[in-house]
Amino acid sequence: MKFSLTLPRSFRTGTVVVAVLAATGWALRPLAEPIREELRSAEPAPRLGSLSDALGQGMNVLGGLRAMLADFIYLKACLDWEDTRLDQTIAGLRLATAVDPSSLYFWLNGASMMALDMSNWRVDAEGGAYKVPKARQRQIDREQAALGLAFLEEARRFHPRAPTIYEKMAFIHHIRLRPAAEDEAGANAELLRAAELYHLASTQPGAPFYDVRLQASLLKEAGHFREAYDALVKIYPTLPKAPDDPGYARRPIKNPPPSENEVMAAQAGDVFGRIRDLEKQLGIAPGQGFQP
Amino acid sequence: MNSMAVPFSFARTSLIAGNTFLEAVRQRLFLFLVLLAVALVAGARFFHEFDFGPDGGVPELKFLFDFGLGALIFFGSTLTITATAQLFFSEIENRTALTLLAKPVWRAEFVFGKFLGAWAVVGVFCALLTGLLAVLLWFRTGAILAANPGAFLHGGRIGLGDIAIVCGLQWLKFGVLAMMTLLVSSFSGTNLFSVVMGFFVLVICHLQAFAHQAYTRVEASSVALGLMIETLARVFPDFQFFNLADKVGTEAGLDAGLALRVAAYALAYILVFGFLAVFSFRRREI
């Protein structure tokens, strides 16, 4: 009797609160579920047993603070990078991208640090470019490039349509792996691989115009004139030649008339000149070649 | 007795809200905003000086935005919970609620007045911080573009509208959080208990995504258990919804329709928690 007066009321209130909230949750399902689906689809499914994926998922709890935490870790990695502390830098980059894989910048810059800067550090640590045998230097370059490429491969899971990732991969193949190849055939293979990656980049939404130009010039360098020619001929009609060019249909997402900057970046005239050059090299008679 | 009827009055509610807001202002609650602003400007300066490499403009803006938003979320959550609990309990502990509720004032007017006052405090905080962040970003964007007109060809430019949407959604989330804190306060005996519970609930709401994953797994093995976890998972709102910042600065940009639906979700929860807070407070002894 003594107890019965207070306990039931708070108990009743608690029950009502929980019941109403549960009912609200059910009632709001048509509103909430699509939102949840939309947010979930933006993230790749975590791989089973992957520590970094689990970490990234766990960091969801932080909400908007997650990006800031990742920024902190990345800044720390940058400080380690300035001090050329190799292991710490790599660990920091891995952690930062695990906490917040959505930042493309972390992946791209991290890959550059791994593939380009760190091989120099290692050579320096072993006595410098004059002392360390060339073969050893090439081996270090290949090891570091592989590290950077693997890092970018990981990035592709989160940003499958980012042209910059393919560009960075192409760049590593071109700048690092080609000189580090053991023989002429290997070097050529790296060139072709880089050209292929630039082509991949050029097919992604929002890709810059220069991807195809780079692809063509690498193909040309490797002696594949015909492919270079085909690539340029294929791209030329889609390039904006003047502001308000109606035929321009390059960027699938926002499709405003081309701006002055874009016209400049497209360099349609330059592409046309290259086409003509390649025609000469391919022995195509004037007048028989490409007609815009 | 109809001529004597005292209907629920928005005027009284806003009076109570105004008084609550005034209390926060006169307690110099906003003074810490000055410190925060100084820190943000200093941060902007730091990111400007920091060497982000050849096309450093894009990451510079990203870092500035992340830190500004991080400060907003972190201090905003803290402010929401502590200020709401404090503004509520100052009335109870100083026994001013005694005088106020002895007037022809509905308990619902009191609860919603307290809510609106606290939410306005958080709103001013959010607006000032967002404004400062927007100005800093706008300023830096201009400088970066002047140095390199092509800096943002591949995205990375942070639109003022996006900032407003992201920060506005955070403010709505704080509204839900404030109302939840009020619900706890409506039966809690002390300020400290409300604050601790407020943070606890905040964490739970951020963990909702896990609960949802959990019940989809469990449902396969046991329907009853799955149903139970699902019910539990539905008791709290999911605060992950309010976090659309990932899309800012990308080519796709923010989805305004999605933001609108999240806003509707927040308002629905504010009303439901408000109703429950009134329900629980209605018979509290003052």
Place this chain on the structure above:
Amino acid sequence: MTTAAEASVPAAAPSSGAPVAIDLCGVTKDFPVGLRGLKLRAVDNLSLAVPAGQVFGLLGPNGSGKSTTIKIVLGLLEPTAGTCRVVGVPSAQVESRRNVGYLPEAPYFYRYLSGAELVRFYARVCGVPRQRLDARVREVLDWVGLTGAAARRVGTYSKGMLQRVGLAQALVHDPRLVILDEPTAGVDPAGSAEISSMILRLKSEGRTVLITSHLLAQIEDVCDRIAILDRGRLILEGAVAELVGRRDRQALIVEALPPGELAELRVWLAARGRALESVEQPRARLDEIFLREVARAGDGRKEAGP
């Protein structure tokens, strides 16, 4: 005059037959104390009717349940049993507080507001029309003698000033029923006297006043009816005049008599079969001296401001 035994029966309409402002019927209030579900009965089966237009005093030792009763009347507490109506409206309803002014015991207000802002806030909450607001606020602040301190933060007020500003907020919306819980606690004798005369003025304007106090002399001066509570129970209720008047005694105050004449007076009384029971030196009451001296010190004392 009612005794506790009779009081358990729902209160009969008071002798005057006036309409009832507050009607408590069998009100009991238990507070849970301790963890083991122990209860403290603060008000025990209280039935009381406060007639409209009178000053009603609620007396009793500390902890006898006076403030608890008042909170029940105002709907701040819910009675464990029984009903309470204010002008016929159950206390649980907001409407019942429409025409009520309340001064809580040991009041404490929003420290960050000035006195004028505070009274203005409550006036607006009570729906005082905007065009009358400023004049009304000034008026009540003047009544309670706070005009000089109206611009100061309430946080800087002394105890007595808090009591005065509390009185101002209780009266600002011109309520028909005024409930004052120890209005003179912490107020100096001059202020006490002012409050007494204010209560009498409220009564003369036809308002009902419910007041609790420990100053029995004051209660006696202003109240029409009183009720005495002890440990939550009503032990005595009635009109003051009936309760304190003793018809079998009289006091005569005369100029000091020399001993011889006093003896003669005794003889004169004895011849008529009467006895002189006691001879005392009447003493001026300390509060009268206080009031006289303070009044002499200056008239500016009225305003408590600097």
